[in-house]
Amino acid sequence: MSASLEHVTSLLTAAFKLEVTSVVPLGGYLGQNFLVTTSSDRFVLKGFSNDAHTQAHVEAQIEAIKLARHLMPDTDLPSIIPSQNGQDICADDKTLWILQTYVGGDLIGEGPAAQSELLQSVGQVVGMLDRTLQNFNHSGAVRRDMEWDLADALMYRDYTDLIEDPESRRLADYFFLQFEAEGFSRLSKLRRQFVHNDCHRFALKTDNLRQHVTGVIDFGDLTFSYRICHLAVTISDFLTGQDDIVSSAALITGSYHQAFPLSEDEITLLCDLVGLRYGLYLAHAARMRREHPNNVHAQSKVTDVEHNLRRLIATNPIAFGDALRASCGFETLNRQAKAEQLVAQRRQYFSSSLYTHYDDPLVLSRGSLQYLHDSDGKSYLDCVNNVSQSGHCNPHIARAARRQTSILNTNSRYVYAQMNELAERLLSYFPDNLDTVFFVNSGSEANDLAMRLASTYTKGSQFIVLDEAYHGNSTASTDISPNRIGRPGGLGMPNYVHRLMLPDAYRNVPPGFSGSVTDAFLAELPDLIEKTKGELAAFVAESLVGTGGQFPFPKNYLNTIYAAVRDAGGITIADEVQVGFGRTGDMWCFEEQGVIPDIVTMGKPIANGHPMGAVVTNRAIAEAFDQKVVYFNTFGGNPVSCATALGVLDVLEKDQLLKNVNARAHQLLEGLDALQRKHSLIGDIRGRGLYIGVELVVDRATKEPAREEAKRCVEAMKSRGFLLNTNGYFNNVIKIKPPLIINEADIQSLIHNLDLVLSEIVV
Numbered sequence: 001m002s003a004s005l006e007h008v009t010s011l012l013t014a015a016f017k018l019e020v021t022s023v024v025p026l027g028g029y030l031g032q033n034f035l036v037t038t039s040s041d042r043f044v045l046k047g048f049s050n051d052a053h054t055q056a057h058v059e060a061q062i063e064a065i066k067l068a069r070h071l072m073p074d075t076d077l078p079s080i081i082p083s084q085n086g087q088d089i090c091a092d093d094k095t096l097w098i099l100q101t102y103v104g105g106d107l108i109g110e111g112p113a114a115q116s117e118l119l120q121s122v123g124q125v126v127g128m129l130d131r132t133l134q135n136f137n138h139s140g141a142v143r144r145d146m147e148w149d150l151a152d153a154l155m156y157r158d159y160t161d162l163i164e165d166p167e168s169r170r171l172a173d174y175f176f177l178q179f180e181a182e183g184f185s186r187l188s189k190l191r192r193q194f195v196h197n198d199c200h201r202f203a204l205k206t207d208n209l210r211q212h213v214t215g216v217i218d219f220g221d222l223t224f225s226y227r228i229c230h231l232a233v234t235i236s237d238f239l240t241g242q243d244d245i246v247s248s249a250a251l252i253t254g255s256y257h258q259a260f261p262l263s264e265d266e267i268t269l270l271c272d273l274v275g276l277r278y279g280l281y282l283a284h285a286a287r288m289r290r291e292h293p294n295n296v297h298a299q300s301k302v303t304d305v306e307h308n309l310r311r312l313i314a315t316n317p318i319a320f321g322d323a324l325r326a327s328c329g330f331e332t333l334n335r336q337a338k339a340e341q342l343v344a345q346r347r348q349y350f351s352s353s354l355y356t357h358y359d360d361p362l363v364l365s366r367g368s369l370q371y372l373h374d375s376d377g378k379s380y381l382d383c384v385n386n387v388s389q390s391g392h393c394n395p396h397i398a399r400a401a402r403r404q405t406s407i408l409n410t411n412s413r414y415v416y417a418q419m420n421e422l423a424e425r426l427l428s429y430f431p432d433n434l435d436t437v438f439f440v441n442s443g444s445e446a447n448d449l450a451m452r453l454a455s456t457y458t459k460g461s462q463f464i465v466l467d468e469a470y471h472g473n474s475t476a477s478t479d480i481s482p483n484r485i486g487r488p489g490g491l492g493m494p495n496y497v498h499r500l501m502l503p504d505a506y507r508n509v510p511p512g513f514s515g516s517v518t519d520a521f522l523a524e525l526p527d528l529i530e531k532t533k534g535e536l537a538a539f540v541a542e543s544l545v546g547t548g549g550q551f552p553f554p555k556n557y558l559n560t561i562y563a564a565v566r567d568a569g570g571i572t573i574a575d576e577v578q579v580g581f582g583r584t585g586d587m588w589c590f591e592e593q594g595v596i597p598d599i600v601t602m603g604k605p606i607a608n609g610h611p612m613g614a615v616v617t618n619r620a621i622a623e624a625f626d627q628k629v630v631y632f633n634t635f636g637g638n639p640v641s642c643a644t645a646l647g648v649l650d651v652l653e654k655d656q657l658l659k660n661v662n663a664r665a666h667q668l669l670e671g672l673d674a675l676q677r678k679h680s681l682i683g684d685i686r687g688r689g690l691y692i693g694v695e696l697v698v699d700r701a702t703k704e705p706a707r708e709e710a711k712r713c714v715e716a717m718k719s720r721g722f723l724l725n726t727n728g729y730f731n732n733v734i735k736i737k738p739p740l741i742i743n744e745a746d747i748q749s750l751i752h753n754l755d756l757v758l759s760e761i762v763v
């Protein structure tokens with residue numbers, strides 16, 4: 001409860017003998033601050049709760065202010081006015097009061113964003129303050145539980161769960177994760193001292209010219225911490241409103257370094273600490289929203305902080321660190337040489353079949369949600385990743401994996417909760433008759449096992465697949481992958497595998513065709529069924545052709561095939577390795593076709609990059625397999641994989657990823673349609689959800705594949721910071737399959753840059 005104005009006025013009169021003309025409450029996070037005016041002067045009265053712990057801290061603040069006033073005579077700092085009985089602190093029942101002179105000038109935050117000179121002055125004043133306090137000590141206030149001390153941030157991490165907006169929650173938590181994983185232990189080796197810890201835009205004053213910091217107003221967050229945390233607090237706040245966050249951070253850091261030299265280790269940590277400060281702010285804001293919904297002050301920076309977080313996560317931490325190091329005069333490291341060495345070693349140790357994407361292989365140093373950062377300081381929006389579907393290093397998932405790694409990892413011959421829990425939750429997304437799970441380690445293994453299940457159950461040996469399909473790299477899954485084994489240079493399709501025409505509505509439907517596309521695509525089906533009669537094991541297909549070129553199926557397509565296959569004694573396998581887990585806007589892509597497969601295989605996004613796969617089927621098929629063979633999979637279903645996959649399901653649900661997929665897919669398709677109207681190079685756009693193919697052709701009439709142009713497009717997009725790739729029979733289809741957490745601004749800039757690149761490509 002705040003003291004009443006009457007109480008404050010009578011205190012000022014009685015204890016400080018002031019003839020007060022007005023007392024106005026000042027906004028504050030939690031404390032009680034009043035602007036006090038007399039006929040000749042202005043003061044600030046600050047109230048703190050009256051307990052021994054706080055008293056010690058207030059005494060420390062007063063001593064720190066006195067020291068700073070002594071050592072920083074050019075900076076306007078408050079002066080403490082003793083009460084009539086000569087005490088700096090005036091106590092009543094509930095409150096400890098200190099009266100201080102009013103620091104003149106304008107709060108920096110009340111004007112436009114600081115220009116370079118002012119940013120440098122900020123760095124210098126913060127450096128001088130830290131230098132001033134470097135040997136400061138106060139026996140009564142060695143430390144206080146400071147909710148804003150970054151060194152203690154992990155105590156407050158759980159509050160990120162209260163952040164309502166999924167993207168903000170993820171961003172905040174990402175920087176907590178970095179701190180948990182690495183930052184904390186690196187920080188603990190750095191220099192500690194008392195720090196002001198709250199030099200932000202509304203704690204520093206300037207004059208009309210806005211070139212220099214003229215004063216510092218508040219020592220209420222004084223704490224014993226790492227001085228680099230203090231600098232991070234300052235930088236994080238002063239980036240608000242700045243167009244170039246890296247240069248602005250460098251200006252502040254460089255001038256701090258001149259006032260009070262930093263070590264390289266301190267500088268390296270700054271990027272993540274700035275992010276951590278944003279995360280901590282949002283965590284506390286979310287807590288305050290719940291506990292003190294009327295405290296608008298606690299929410300005042302949320303929008304700015306969210307904006308800054310979105311910019312920081314897209315910034316390459318190496319580039320950030322290098323700019324800061326350079327501003328302090330440290331030598332820039334030769335990262336190019338290191339990257340070249342890594343590429344050379346790759347060639348030395350591995351077969352050429354392990355080729356890399358892009359003309360210049362991308363040497364990566366870090367992934368942050370939808371962004372990838374190379375070792376050379378450049379960042380990319382990852383538009384072609386259906387594995388890290390919930391974002392690179394998604395904090396919730398990474399933490400689930402880390403936690404389980406530290407508790408228990410074993411194999412499925414033992415009983416543990418994680419495997420059961422995952423099975424239960426995974427099965428809840430399937431129709432009731434799909435009730436049994438096998439956990440494996442990859443998509444290939446899942447398809448392999450699915451083939452064995454099918455053969456055992458049906459006693460058949462023949463498989464029907466789609467032309468240009470890809471189902472994996474094991475011997476069996478390669479056999480059913482015409483995209484590999486059936487291509488020129490491949491071993492040739494084995495005779496137990498039969499290909500059905502690729503349902504390519506762009507190329508495989510003759511011009512002027514007016515019949516049923518499904519019938520046209522399935523013309524050869526009766527022959528294949530006849531050919532495999534009595535021996536058919538299964539029809540295997542993705543529920544939308546992926547590697548073959550992103551082809552969705554026409555209406556009734558899978559229904560018709562499934563019916564014919566089952567009539568012939570075979571079963572149906574849906575490969576959801578690429579298209580499952582929400583990629584196409586439904587949890588499973590087969591849902592759109594209105595079918596229920598007998599077996600579903602999963603992989604890639606199931607554990608967001610952790611190697612895992614799964615096969616779901618019905619009990620009868622699973623039991624038939626059990627009667628024939630002992631099946632043991634050393635790693636399949638281990639507790640760590642299961643905990644990680646549970647994390648994926650949590651994120652999918654809590655972050656409402658399907659909702660985002662549908663919104664972003666709509667935006668993406670609208671943007672691509674506009675590009676198609678403008679650029680004749682785009683022959684066809686197809687796909688579903690965030691699984692889109694853009695087929696480039698030299699000539700729309702002849703549909704001559706623009707293979708070279710597609711490659712140039714991908715390379716040009718890469719140099720603009722967007723990762724894309726090609727697939728399809730002619731390698732002329734640009735595939736777009738970003739992490740499902742991609743946001744509106746990302747899609748906008750993807751479309752904008754694609755537009756520019758397509759304009760530059762001369763056919």
Ligand SMILES: Cc1ncc(COP(=O)(O)O)c(C=O)c1O
Nearest residue numbers: 442443444470471472577578603
């Ligand atoms: C549709 C499909 N199935 C199976 C696989 C094989 O998965 P993995 O590489 O995890 O073995 C892939 C991989 O690209 C795939 O795209």
